[in-house]
Amino acid sequence: MRLDAVRAALDRRLDPASPAPLAVGFSGGGDSLFLLKTVLDWARPHGRPVLALVVDHGLQADSPRWTADAVAQAQRLGAQAQALTWTGDKPTAGVPAAARRARHALLADAARAAGARVLALGHTASDLAEGAAMRSQGSTVSDPRQWAPSPVWPEGRDVFLLRPLLTLGREEIRQALTAEGETWLDDPANDDLRYARARARAAGADTVEVQAVTSRAAPAFAVDAAGAIRLTREVAASPLAAALLCAAGTERPPRGERLERLVQRIRSGETFAATLSGARVEAAEVVLVCRDAGETARGGLAPLSLAPGETGVWDGRWEVTAGTRPLGVEALKGKVPTLPPGQRANLPAIAASARPALPLLHGEGTEPRCPALDGPEFAADGEGRARLLVLDRFEAAIGLRDRERATNTS
Template sequence: MPEAVIATARYFLRAFIEPCRILVAVSGGSDSKGLLLALHSAIGDKDREGFSLVACTIDHGLRPGSADEAAAVAAFCAELGVPHLVCRWEGDKPRTGIQAAARHKRYELLADAAAALGADCIATGHTLDDQHETIVMRGARGEGEGAGSAGMASTMLYGRRIWVLRPFLGLRRDDIRAFLTARGVAWFDDPSNANPLFERVRVRSELAASKEAPAARWSAAQRAASSARAAALIESHVRVHETVAAEIAAEQAGNLGDADWRRALLSVAAVLGGRNHLPVHATIERISGFLQAGMPGRMTAGGVVYDRRPSGLYLYREARNLSALVIEPGETKTWDGRFNVTNGERSPLMVTAKGQDGQWDQRLIDAGLPSGVAKRASRAAPHIAPAAANVVGMSPIQAKVECRIGLYDAFLPGFDRIMADAVAMLFGRERYPAPPVHDVFDRNGEVAGGLPWQGDTRTLC
């Protein structure tokens, strides 16, 4: 239904809180060219004043002809009168995990292009076909407690800096191609989309053969409701001390049969461990078994110690595999996956875990932690000092230290923003930026009106 493409673009523009400049990621494939053309047509309507479009093509430099394709997209944008940038992935490419690396680099370059072109958000051409493939792949990897228990969100915050919007998640690729064909617009087919070495290509072939649409474990509304409840549980039952240790009341600690509490607890543990993802199923089961037993003791999982005592449950980073990090003046680096450290000095600084430290011990004891927990947690606390032994006179050291939230700082699905905000505030951070479109879900995870471009909220979109 070609008419559905234009209708979706119009609905999408109505979702914005106020008109803005949208950067469209255009590869030259049918989905992204269809998105650009549909938005260009919709913005041409008289009631869409105030909106403007810019575009960017990422040339990954991974195959011959990619530069020519990018130039062709630039010509197409010029015909539409849409300002366009080509950003090329320079430098060496990894030999393994190339698609994941390309995805990270693509969003980085798109965010840079948005800043250069003055865009307020990014729109991508992901479709319902992409969504089905994502659901199957995440299900096969057993990503059931975290973001993997759902497919792609229709809104996603990248790098804490810009929102990525996916207006076509409710549309099939065939409809977009019919729309382009009706307009006499051709597109490129990336040969990598037919390479069975890639997981997505294999899944695409399997779905085409089965002709059955996979079902996500959770709908978008269910996911948002779960995130809202997990946020409330975090606010009610978790205290974080000095960003290095968490405390949970004994009566709540073993309540791992509650899926939302389990997710909340594991999310806090992931931050303390400097991890980007929640544990796999086998590890979750091991943690659940230990905590539900209710016996005092300690276990380690994902680099985090689960310290069960009569007074409560305490979580802190295991004092192992803590490497030193040198940070040059004016530079920001991440230490141990847990802390973003900015050097405000004129000389290099070094971040280490020095082991037992009386100052950290006392700070944690003063915060209310038992002495034994404070001593163990302090062994993995960050210590910042001049990198050169002969440097003196740097007291207090000028360094900004911020807790890193690996679960959400790179990619934050819109339906998890309420929970992400709760985690951020727990660790002394500000809330994440709000999206430029009206929220679909309220603070309780209830559907608050719904946006037509997001499709049927009974199915993940």
């Protein structure tokens, strides 16, 4: 069996010296069972704990029993285990996409709460083949990558996905498990032909040539204290999309013709200002990408109220934790006169277009303050703290963070 590539992926991406647990998405199916056993084998010599996270989507009558069985199986293998449940109303259409989003959010929140910054998932070469078959029928599904930031936001902040099994096919994984005397769950949803992936699987899409991943040079960029990103005129579509996504604090990057037209305008040398996907773009000598303070249709720039000690994410760009008193966060737009004189004096260092979308922190008995005018970390007298998320997220999106770091960023 081709395990060398799997072990190489774990060795390359994981930090053996880190004390943090490794999280594994575990369903009790064959792929995730093989993954959990493989991660446990890697982690034991390094003394690293492994946490199996089992998601109950609540879409099958037997899912509570399957979840309990998966938790027990993970514990038998030597992992810690935790069950997570997708609660609330379920959609009547678009169920696979909604379930995927809910699953990733639950997994990311649980991993971060446990101190894990890496979440291993059991995607295989067979999943790549099924994705290719689905795209041939008009689907826009993308291929899973070996290493990638969590796709949900803000739940996925600081969490990376590791998929070390992409070189192995589903059948050879099951043969190996059978040889070890293991049994696994086969989810009936995998055979439900209402779904495109099940149809691709039923059609026999189980082989695909795994393409070598070639690293791309990161674009020249700078991120300031306000979370505004500066790029050169030669920026390509992919890093520009990442900049728009991160500067706006949104979850889905722009694609298609609108993005391509924006790239063409930038490369033409034209001086202009434009907005796309919640971000404002100002193209002059360099390209400035910041939050569009006028775009609030998707609930952006909404006020945030935090109880003492509570942590929340404001506008997808700032992680804020209240201190010993309640803390409120709102946009600075129209409230500059409420800032203390020292902070008002620092405003000229921030691009004028980025200022209205800065956060303003205020609490009972304290004067309002803007964390961007104190630096990337703000903390004073128990009033709370704020962390800019844009830089870390952008570096992850363009591939500058390609392995686990022993020191987490939260």
